[in-house]
Amino acid sequence: xxxxxxxxxxxxxxxxxxxxxxxxxxxxxxxxxxxxxxxxxxxxxxxxxxxxxxxxxxxxxxxxxxxxxxxxxxxxxxxxxxxxxxxxxxxxxxxxxxxxxxxxxxxxxxxxxxxxxxxxxxxxxxxxxxxxxxxxxxxxxxxxxxxxxxxxxxxxxxxxxxxxxxxxxxxxxxxxxxxxxxxxxxxxxxxxxxxxxxxxxxxxxxxxxxxxxxxxxxxxxxxxxxxxxxxxxxxxx
Amino acid sequence: xxxxxxxxxxxxxxxxxxxxxxxxxxxxxxxxxxxxxxxxxxxxxxxxxxxxxxxxxxxxxxxxxxxxxxxxxxxxxxxxxxxxxxxxxxxxxxxxxxxxxxxxxxxxxxxxxxxxxxxxxxxxxxxxxxxxxxxxxxxxxxxxxxxxxxxxxxxxxxxxxxxxxxxxxxxxxxxxxxxxxxxxxxxxxxxxxxxxxxxxxxxxxxxxxxxxxxxxxxxxxxxx
Numbered sequence: 203x204x205x206x207x208x209x210x211x212x213x214x215x216x217x218x219x220x221x222x223x224x225x226x227x228x229x230x231x232x233x234x235x236x237x238x239x240x241x242x243x244x245x246x247x248x249x250x251x252x253x254x255x256x257x258x259x260x261x262x263x264x265x266x267x268x269x270x271x272x273x274x275x276x277x278x279x280x281x282x283x284x285x286x287x288x289x290x291x292x293x294x295x296x297x298x299x300x301x302x303x304x305x306x307x308x309x310x311x312x313x314x315x316x317x318x319x320x321x322x323x324x325x326x327x328x329x330x331x332x333x334x335x336x337x338x339x340x341x342x343x344x345x346x347x348x349x350x351x352x353x354x355x356x357x358x359x360x361x362x363x364x365x366x367x368x369x370x371x372x373x374x375x376x377x378x379x380x381x382x383x384x385x386x387x388x389x390x391x392x393x394x395x396x397x398x399x400x401x402x403x404x405x406x407x408x409x410x411x412x413x414x415x416x417x418x419x420x421x422x423x424x425x426x427x428x429x430x431x432x433x434x435x436x437x438x439x
Numbered sequence: 440x441x442x443x444x445x446x447x448x449x450x451x452x453x454x455x456x457x458x459x460x461x462x463x464x465x466x467x468x469x470x471x472x473x474x475x476x477x478x479x480x481x482x483x484x485x486x487x488x489x490x491x492x493x494x495x496x497x498x499x500x501x502x503x504x505x506x507x508x509x510x511x512x513x514x515x516x517x518x519x520x521x522x523x524x525x526x527x528x529x530x531x532x533x534x535x536x537x538x539x540x541x542x543x544x545x546x547x548x549x550x551x552x553x554x555x556x557x558x559x560x561x562x563x564x565x566x567x568x569x570x571x572x573x574x575x576x577x578x579x580x581x582x583x584x585x586x587x588x589x590x591x592x593x594x595x596x597x598x599x600x601x602x603x604x605x606x607x608x609x610x611x612x613x614x615x616x617x618x619x620x621x622x623x624x625x626x627x628x629x630x631x632x633x634x635x636x637x638x639x640x641x642x643x644x645x646x647x648x649x650x651x652x653x654x655x656x657x658x659x660x661x662x663x
Contacts, residue, residue, distance in 0.1 A: 321611040344659070
């Protein structure tokens with residue numbers, strides 16, 4: 203319990219400093235000015251999303267290989283988190299694009315891919331809600347999760363071949379790319395803060411899912427016990 | 440029994456069940472036709488416009504029709520619990536799955552064989568000289584559609600709201616297939632048709648990835 207409080211406080215402090223650094227310490231961007239500061243939360247939320255998606259994929263495979271319910275819990279927790287991060291990314295993107303590109307949205311490879319991923323993982327969560335049997339829910343959602351993850355590169359390649367407008371990667375993107383060292387430091391702080399927050403939420407969500415599964419099992423047992431005497435009685439009479 | 444022979448017997452069973460009534464096929468063809476006709480109200484169906492929107496229209500109607508047609512593929516087996524009988528038979532799960540995939544491929548191809556000529560007449564798009572290449576594009580696209588669709592039909596057949604769930608799972612996954620198929624078809628619907636190899640490669644890649652994944656994961660799909 204103590205560790206949880208400590209980590210929550212640590213992440214809260216990190217988030218505070220990251221926000222402060224992004225707004226006041228990071229240098230002003232030459233052409234985009236203040237609006238560019240949204241980048242300090244836009245990029246980290248994408249990094250967090252791709253991390254969460256990889257966790258979902260690994261958890262799905264691990265579940266099918268081992269059939270341990272903890273992997274299923276981890277899968278659904280990470281999938282929910284990925285949808286949240288994706289929503290943040292999809293919301294901050296247009297806010298940034300409108301003043302800079304002059305449009306809210308464009309059907310570019312990266313935007314389209316993330317939009318499709320968002321839809322796919324919402325479908326993943328919907329599928330879980332529509333399957334009643336806990337075992338089937340775990341197996342089938344794991345299979346769907348693997349297919350969805352495999353689909354992502356195909357969606358990206360197909361859109362890339364088709365049309366693209368999103369800027370080339372600024373970081374590690376070639377000779378002319380690169381960031382001001384100060385921007386790099388602030389960005390690193392923001393990535394650490396957002397990742398810290400995501401890990402914290404993921405762990406809590408995982409614990410909640412485990413409790414929920416335990417509760418469901420107990421309830422099923424209880425129902426089975428409650429049914430038994432009456433059904434035996436009916437047979438005898 | 441070898442997997443191929445088991446799959447052959449199951450395929451024959453699928454075809455026999457369908458051709459006894461032909462209800463699934465006829466309903467799907469009519470549905471696809473309705474979509475094609477409705478599109479003529481959504482935009483001006485002149486020859487020039489049709490060439491621009493035609494490929495998209497054609498593939499959207501196939502995808503919609505497919506996502507509805509694939510629903511009963513596994514749901515049908517639940518009515519008399521025949522899925523349990525199939526599972527108990529000493530055959531590999533992939534034989535069951537691939538028989539269904541093949542049957543769905545045949546059904547979908549029949550729908551396309553009816554629909555493409557009708558489309559060409561209604562929208563004034565000439566097919567002369569491109570038939571062979573178009574068949575190749577249609578075949579690659581249909582393989583992807585039926586492979587992914589059959590797998591997801593196995594998943595959605597266990598869920599509530601399965602008729603709604605299957606398109607929901609299937610259509611976003613098929614994005615790369617739709618782009619590839621539409622662009623490949625579009626490269627044929629021009630004055631000097633020349634098949635764009637990039638898109639064929641994308642379609643083939645999609646087919647290979649999904650076939651391999653469904654082969655690896657079929658044990659989990661068929662089990663109860």
